[in-house]
Amino acid sequence: xxxxxxxxxxxxxxxxxxxxxxxxxxxxxxxxxxxxxxxxxxxxxxxxxxxxxxxxxxxxxxxxxxxxxxxxxxxxxxxxxxxxxxxxxxxxxxxxxxxxxxxxxxxxxxxxxxxxxxxxxxxxxxxxxxxxxxxxxxxxxxxxxxxxxxxxxxxxxxxxxxxxxxxxxxxxxxxxxxxxxxxxxxxxxxxxxxxxxxxxxxxxxxxxxxx
Ligand SMILES: NC(=O)c1ccc[n+]([C@@H]2O[C@H](COP(=O)([O-])OP(=O)(O)OC[C@H]3O[C@@H](n4cnc5c(N)ncnc54)[C@H](OP(=O)(O)O)[C@@H]3O)[C@@H](O)[C@H]2O)c1
Numbered sequence: 001x002x003x004x005x006x007x008x009x010x011x012x013x014x015x016x017x018x019x020x021x022x023x024x025x026x027x028x029x030x031x032x033x034x035x036x037x038x039x040x041x042x043x044x045x046x047x048x049x050x051x052x053x054x055x056x057x058x059x060x061x062x063x064x065x066x067x068x069x070x071x072x073x074x075x076x077x078x079x080x081x082x083x084x085x086x087x088x089x090x091x092x093x094x095x096x097x098x099x100x101x102x103x104x105x106x107x108x109x110x111x112x113x114x115x116x117x118x119x120x121x122x123x124x125x126x127x128x129x130x131x132x133x134x135x136x137x138x139x140x141x142x143x144x145x146x147x148x149x150x151x152x153x154x155x156x157x158x159x160x161x162x163x164x165x166x167x168x169x170x171x172x173x174x175x176x177x178x179x180x181x182x183x184x185x186x187x188x189x190x191x192x193x194x195x196x197x198x199x200x201x202x203x204x205x206x207x208x209x210x211x
Contacts, residue, residue, distance in 0.1 A: 004029045004056040007066030010131035011091050013041035015064065015168055020047035022167035029056035054082060062087040062160060069094045069102060069109055076116040084119035087157040091126040093188050099197060101185060110181035123152035123161045124181045127188050130195060132202040137169035145171040146205035151180040173208050
């Protein structure tokens with residue numbers, strides 16, 4: 001698929017590299033000149049390239065959003081209708097003071113983003129773990145892969161994102177509509193509080209076991 005990444009830091013860079021290695025055409029969207037994160041991402045994979053923001057988004061079928069949550073409103077508003085009918089994978093989390101929900105748990109960040117770009121197909125994914133697991137999703141002692149829970153409204157968009165999740169080394173688990181995003185964001189806070197504040201190793205993931 002033709003994929004653009006807005007944001008190529010801790011989260012964007014490893015996911016972009018995995019997807020490029022899997023054979024997708026992955027372009028890093030440059031919002032400004034001289035981005036050190038884009039330079040570092042380009043240095044880690046020769047399969048990645050960079051283009052100006054609007055060009056990258058216009059050419060993409062799927063756009064990953066991996067930016068600080070506070071940047072999203074101005075950024076998405078500036079894109080106008082460029083995201084219409086495209087899949088927007090929301091990797092961002094609204095995080096407030098002392099690792100609380102950044103929108104006071106009243107509304108999910110993904111629903112806020114959907115309201116900014118109503119014609120895009122927003123799918124929340126790649127948020128429930130820290131970046132260490134995006135760098136390396138392999139847990140060699142297990143036959144099951146780490147579960148990647150995702151949600152969104154559009155069935156076709158979710159089918160596409162499900163394949164991209166698998167390409168990144170996770171087991172995709174569709175948890176429903178965008179109304180579930182708030183619960184995924186709380187799940188993120190659970191992981192973040194356990195690991196960043198509670199002393200757990202970042203090498204911990206959730207698995208979906210079925211019978
Ligand atoms: N870190 C984690 O473990 C983790 C895990 C899951 C989800 N998340 C979420 O993922 C998002 C990104 O986190 P991160 O750790 O990857 O952050 P990061 O390492 O700071 O990277 C942020 C990226 O966004 C770019 N950026 C910043 N402002 C921008 C703007 N106005 N327009 C376009 N690009 C902009 C930065 O570019 P420059 O370098 O040029 O400034 C950089 O490439 C956050 O919402 C975070 O909550 C983080």
